[in-house]
Amino acid sequence: MLQKYTTPDSANGYAQLAADVLARAKVCGATEADIVVADGETLSVQVRVGTVDRLTKAREKRLGLRVFIGKRSATTSTSDFSRESLERLVEDTCTLAGAVVEDDVSGLPDEAQMAKEQPNLDLYDETVLDTETQIDWAKRGEAAAFALDSRITNSEGAEFDSSSGRVVLANSHGFVGSYKSSNFSLSVSPIAIESGTGAMQRDAWYEVQRKFARLASAESIGQEAARRAVRRLGARKVATKRVPVVFDQETAGSLLANLCSAVSGYGLYKRASFLLDKLGQKIACDLLTVYDDGRMVGGLGSRPFDGEGLATRKNTIVERGVLKSYLLDTYSGKKLGLPSTGNASRSVGESPSVGPTNFYLVPGLKSSQEIIGSVKEGLYVTELIGFGINMVTGDYSRGACGFWIENGELAYPVEEITIAGNLKQMFKDIEAIGSDLVFRGRIASPTVKISEMMVAGN
Amino acid sequence: MLEPVQLAKFGVTELEAQHALDRLNVRDVDYADLYFESRTSESVSMEEGIVKRAAKSVSQGVGVRATAGEKTGFAYSDELTKKDLEVAADTARYIANSPKGDSPVPVPTQRRPTRDLYPIEWAKAEVATADRVALLNEIDAEARRYDPRIKNVMASFNTEYKVMAVATSDGTLVGDIQPLSRLQITCIAEDRDNRQVGSFGGGGRVGFEYYREDNRHLSYAREAAREAILNLSAVDAPAGVMPVVLAGGWPGILLHEAIGHGLEADFNRKKTSAFSNLIGKRVASDACTIVDDGTLPFRRGSLNMDDEGTPTSSTTLIEKGILRRYITDKLNARLMGIPLTGNGRRENYQSVVLPRMTNTFMLAGESDPQDIIRSVKKGLYAVSFGGGQVDITNGKFVFSASEAYLIEDGRITTPVKGATLIGSGPEILTKVSMVGHDLKLDNGIGTCGKDGQSVPVGVGLPTIKIDEITVGGTQR
Numbered sequence: 001m002l003q004k005y006t007t008p009d010s011a012n013g014y015a016q017l018a019a020d021v022l023a024r025a026k027v028c029g030a031t032e033a034d035i036v037v038a039d040g041e042t043l044s045v046q047v048r049v050g051t052v053d054r055l056t057k058a059r060e061k062r063l064g065l066r067v068f069i070g071k072r073s074a075t076t077s078t079s080d081f082s083r084e085s086l087e088r089l090v091e092d093t094c095t096l097a098g099a100v101v102e103d104d105v106s107g108l109p110d111e112a113q114m115a116k117e118q119p120n121l122d123l124y125d126e127t128v129l130d131t132e133t134q135i136d137w138a139k140r141g142e143a144a145a146f147a148l149d150s151r152i153t154n155s156e157g158a159e160f161d162s163s164s165g166r167v168v169l170a171n172s173h174g175f176v177g178s179y180k181s182s183n184f185s186l187s188v189s190p191i192a193i194e195s196g197t198g199a200m201q202r203d204a205w206y207e208v209q210r211k212f213a214r215l216a217s218a219e220s221i222g223q224e225a226a227r228r229a230v231r232r233l234g235a236r237k238v239a240t241k242r243v244p245v246v247f248d249q250e251t252a253g254s255l256l257a258n259l260c261s262a263v264s265g266y267g268l269y270k271r272a273s274f275l276l277d278k279l280g281q282k283i284a285c286d287l288l289t290v291y292d293d294g295r296m297v298g299g300l301g302s303r304p305f306d307g308e309g310l311a312t313r314k315n316t317i318v319e320r321g322v323l324k325s326y327l328l329d330t331y332s333g334k335k336l337g338l339p340s341t342g343n344a345s346r347s348v349g350e351s352p353s354v355g356p357t358n359f360y361l362v363p364g365l366k367s368s369q370e371i372i373g374s375v376k377e378g379l380y381v382t383e384l385i386g387f388g389i390n391m392v393t394g395d396y397s398r399g400a401c402g403f404w405i406e407n408g409e410l411a412y413p414v415e416e417i418t419i420a421g422n423l424k425q426m427f428k429d430i431e432a433i434g435s436d437l438v439f440r441g442r443i444a445s446p447t448v449k450i451s452e453m454m455v456a457g458n
Numbered sequence: 459m460l461e462p463v464q465l466a467k468f469g470v471t472e473l474e475a476q477h478a479l480d481r482l483n484v485r486d487v488d489y490a491d492l493y494f495e496s497r498t499s500e501s502v503s504m505e506e507g508i509v510k511r512a513a514k515s516v517s518q519g520v521g522v523r524a525t526a527g528e529k530t531g532f533a534y535s536d537e538l539t540k541k542d543l544e545v546a547a548d549t550a551r552y553i554a555n556s557p558k559g560d561s562p563v564p565v566p567t568q569r570r571p572t573r574d575l576y577p578i579e580w581a582k583a584e585v586a587t588a589d590r591v592a593l594l595n596e597i598d599a600e601a602r603r604y605d606p607r608i609k610n611v612m613a614s615f616n617t618e619y620k621v622m623a624v625a626t627s628d629g630t631l632v633g634d635i636q637p638l639s640r641l642q643i644t645c646i647a648e649d650r651d652n653r654q655v656g657s658f659g660g661g662g663r664v665g666f667e668y669y670r671e672d673n674r675h676l677s678y679a680r681e682a683a684r685e686a687i688l689n690l691s692a693v694d695a696p697a698g699v700m701p702v703v704l705a706g707g708w709p710g711i712l713l714h715e716a717i718g719h720g721l722e723a724d725f726n727r728k729k730t731s732a733f734s735n736l737i738g739k740r741v742a743s744d745a746c747t748i749v750d751d752g753t754l755p756f757r758r759g760s761l762n763m764d765d766e767g768t769p770t771s772s773t774t775l776i777e778k779g780i781l782r783r784y785i786t787d788k789l790n791a792r793l794m795g796i797p798l799t800g801n802g803r804r805e806n807y808q809s810v811v812l813p814r815m816t817n818t819f820m821l822a823g824e825s826d827p828q829d830i831i832r833s834v835k836k837g838l839y840a841v842s843f844g845g846g847q848v849d850i851t852n853g854k855f856v857f858s859a860s861e862a863y864l865i866e867d868g869r870i871t872t873p874v875k876g877a878t879l880i881g882s883g884p885e886i887l888t889k890v891s892m893v894g895h896d897l898k899l900d901n902g903i904g905t906c907g908k909d910g911q912s913v914p915v916g917v918g919l920p921t922i923k924i925d926e927i928t929v930g931g932t933q934r
Contacts, residue, residue: 054530054810057549061536077515079536096512099587103510156730191730191851202851240698270505271610271646349515386856387845388878392646392655397878397930399856416854418878418930420697454932456697
C-alpha cells in the first residue's frame with residue numbers, strides 16, 4: 001500500500017509513532033489495526049461574584065489502539081507513550097482480541113473507501129489567550145449579569161474555557177489523517193432572588209466558537225443569562241391538561257438529539273430504536289427536514305474525516321417528513337446492509353460508534369413570536385430535566401419549566417411540571433418550525449411547536 | 459492488613475512530592491495537595507448472543523491543587539517528572555499571587571487508611587478474559603430461557619483497579635487501592651409490534667467471584683428479562699398529583715436528587731442551594747432519618763478515605779425530619795467553619811475535589827410494607843427507576859420510573875409505562891407519611907454526575923409512602 005497522506009501538522013511525530021505501533025501490532029499477529037492519537041491543552045477560568053473561583057490548566061495526550069485478528073477485535077488505550085508501555089499495550093490488545101468471539105462483520109472499512117482528501121474546514125484558531133484575558137472575559141460576563149437587574153444578587157459563576165488539540169488517525173491500509181481544532185467558550189450562570197419570598201431561580205447563557213474573534217461580547221452573554229434567570233421568578237405550577245407545546249431553540253435541540261439517537265445505526269441493529277424499519281417512510285410532518293453536515297466550515301461538529309478515516313459529507317436524514325438515511329459507521333452499516341454514512345465517532349479508548357457532525361433542523365419561515373402568538377393556551381418550554389425517554393418505545397416524560405401562554409402571549413413562568421407523549425407521535429404533531437436556527441453545539445434546532453402534549457402539574 | 463501505597467508506585471520520590479508542596483507554599487495559600495492516580499479499566503460486552511468487544515485502558519497522572527480563601531488553582535499532568543510537578547505547582551499557586559510563605563511545609567507523614575472496607579485480594583486476582591466471556595454467555599442463555607419473547611440481550615462487565623495517593627500540605631501522605639466492578643444487563647422483548655426494554659445490574663467494590671456467588675449473575679439476567687416482559691403488558695401512566703409508594707432499594711435515588719445534592723456544602727457556602735440556611739429546620743416528616751455513609755463494606759459508594767485523605771464517615775443529614783448536616787470537603791468545611799465529613803471526592807486526577815455523596819439512604823421505620831400499600835386508595839407503586847436530576851437552586855427534582863404499577867383500593871394492579879415524577883426537594887419529604895421496616899440498599903449501579911464529573915455512589919430506601927407528588931404520565 002503506497003497511498004500515504006502527509007499533512008503539515010504531522011511534524012510532531014505522532015504519525016511516526018502511529019506507524020511504529022501499527023507495525024508492532026502486525027508482528028504480534030494483528031491482521032488489521034487502527035490507531036488514534038489525541039493531544040490537547042486547556043485553560044479554564046471560573047469567576048464567582050467578581051473574584052477568581054477556580055483556575056485549571058492542563059496538557060493531555062492519549063493513544064487508542066484497535067486490532068483485528070481475523071474477525072476478532074479488541075480496543076485499548078493509554079496515556080503513557082513510553083516504548084515499553086506501548087509494546088505492552090500492543091501485546092495486551094492482541095491477547096484480548098484472541099479471547100473474544102469471532103464477529104462476521106467486524107473489520108476496517110475497505111481500503112478504497114478511505115478519505116482521499118482532507119479539506120481545511122477552518123476548525124483551528126491559533127490564538128492563545130493568557131490567564132488574565134480569560135479572567136477579564138469571565139468577570140465582564142458575570143458583571144453584566146449583575147448590572148442588568150437588581151434582582152440578580154448571587155451567581156453560580158462565569159466560566160471561560162479555551163482549548164486546542166490535534167487528532168491523528170492511522171490504519172493498516174496506510175491511511176494517515178490529522179487535523180487540529182480549537183474551542184473558545186463563555187458561560188454565565190446568575191441567580192435571581194425574589195425580594196418578598198426569597199425564592200431563587202438560576203439560569204444560564206453561553207456561547208461556543210472555534211474562533212475567538214467570533215465570540216459574542218462577554219456583556220451580551222451575561223445580559224442574556226440575567227434576562228433568562230429573572231424571567232423565571234414567581235414560577236408556579238399549572239393544572240394538568242392537554243395543550244399545544246412550543247419548544248425554544250435549546251429544548252427543541254434536545255428533541256432533535258432524541259431523533260439523532262433514534263437514527264443511530266447501533267440502536268437500530270440492536271432493535272433498540274423506535275424508528276426501527278422506518279427507512280423511506282413518513283416519520284414526521286411535511287415541515288420537517290433534517291441534515292447532518294460534517295463539512296460545514298468552522299462548524300462545532302465538523303471534521304475532515306470520520307473516526308474510521310472515511311470522508312465526512314452532508315447527509316439528508318429526513319426530507320419533508322420522510323426518513324431518508326440513518327447515521328452509520330462501517331460496522332452498524334454492515335449489520336443493516338447499508339454503506340457507512342461517514343458518521344463513525346471515535347473516542348480514544350473505544351471502538352467506533354456513531355455520532356452526529358452538525359445535525360440540524362432546517363428553519364421555517366415564522367419567527368418565534370409568531371409561533372407563540374398562534375397559541376391560545378399552552379406551554380412555552382425553556383428547560384427540560386431528567387431522563388424520562390425510552391428510546392425503544394419512544395415514550396417521553398420529562399420535567400419542564402418555561403412559561404404559560406395565554407392568548408398568544410407569555411403570561412407567567414411555570415415550573416414543577418412534566419410534559420409527556422411519545423416521540424413517534426410528537427414528530428408527526430409538529431405544527432410549526434421557526435426561522436431562528438443558531439448553532440451553539442453540534443445539534444441545533446429553531447423553535448418548534450407541537451400541536452398537543454400532556455402537561456402534568458396540579 | 460492494608461499495605462501503605464508508596465509514591466514509588468508512581469515513579470515519584472517523597473522528596474519530590476515534598477519539593478512540589480514547598481513550591482505551593484506561598485503566603486496566601488491555605489492548603490495544597492498532590493493527588494497521584496493510576497487506573498486500569500477493563501470491559502467485555504456482548505450483544506446478539508456473542509461477546510464481541512473487549513477493551514482495556516490504562517491511565518496515570520497527577521493533579522496539583524492550591525487553595526487560597528475561596529480560590530482554587532489546579533493543574534494536572536499525565537507525566538510525573540519533577541519538572542511536570544513544578545510546572546503544575548506554579549500554575550496552581552497562580553491564584554494566590556503572594557510572596558513565599560514563612561513557615562515551612564510539614565514533611566508529609568506516611569499513614570495507612572484507618573479502614574479496610576474492600577480487602578483487595580479479590581480484585582488483585584487476575585481474571586482471564588475467557589472467564590468474563592463465559593459469565594456473559596451464561597447471562598445471555600438465562601435471559602433467553604426466561605421467555606422466548608426476549609429477542610436481544612446486551613450485557614457488559616466492567617472492572618476498574620485504581621491506586622491513588624495524596625500528599626497534603628497539612629502533613630499527610632496516604633494512599634488506597636480502590637477496586638470497583640459492575641455487571642449491567644439490558645433485554646429487549648418483542649411481541650409482534652410491541653417492543654419493550656428491561657434492565658438490571660449490580661456490583662460494588664468486589665471481585666469477580668461476587669457475580670457467581672449463588673448464581674447472582676443469572677438472577678440479574680432473569681430480573682432484566684422479567685422487566686422487559688412485564689413492560690409488554692404495561693398501560694399508559696396516569697398524569698397529575700397522587701399518592702406514590704416507592705419500593706425499597708434503588709428508588710432511594712429520590713433522596714439523592716431531592717435532598718442529597720442540595721446538602722453538598724459548596725452550594726450552601728455559595729447560598730445557591732434551596733437548602734441554604736435550613737440547618738436546624740424541619741425539611742422532612744418525623745418518620746425520616748437520612749444518612750450518608752461511606753463506611754459500608756464492599757459498597758459501590760464506599761471509600762476507606764476520601765480523595766483528600768480524610769477517613770469517610772456516617773453523617774446524619776436529616777434526623778427525624780430536622781436538617782442536621784451538610785457534607786463537606788476540606789475547602790468548604792474550612793470556609794464554613796463546619797466539621798469535615800470525608801466527602802471530598804474527584805472523578806480522577808484531571809478533576810478538582812468537590813463535596814460528593816457516598817451511600818445515601820433513609821433508615822428503616824416501623825410500618826409493614828403491606829400496610830403501606832393497603833393504605834392507598836388510588837395511586838402509583840414504583841419499583842425501579844432510570845435516572846434523576848435536580849435543579850439545586852429552586853430545588854425541583856425529577857426521577858423516572860422504569861417499572862411501576864397502579865394501586866387501586868389498596869392492591870397493586872396493572873403495570874404502567876415509565877413516567878417521570880417531579881417534586882420540590884425541601885417539601886417532598888414532609889409528605890412522607892409512612893416508612894417501612896424493610897430498608898434495602900441498591901445493588902451497586904449508581905453513578906452520580908456533578909460539574910461534569912462522574913463518581914460511583916449508592917442509595918437505599920425502605921418502602922415509603924409519599925402522600926402526594928406529580929406523576930408525569932399521559933392519561934387523565
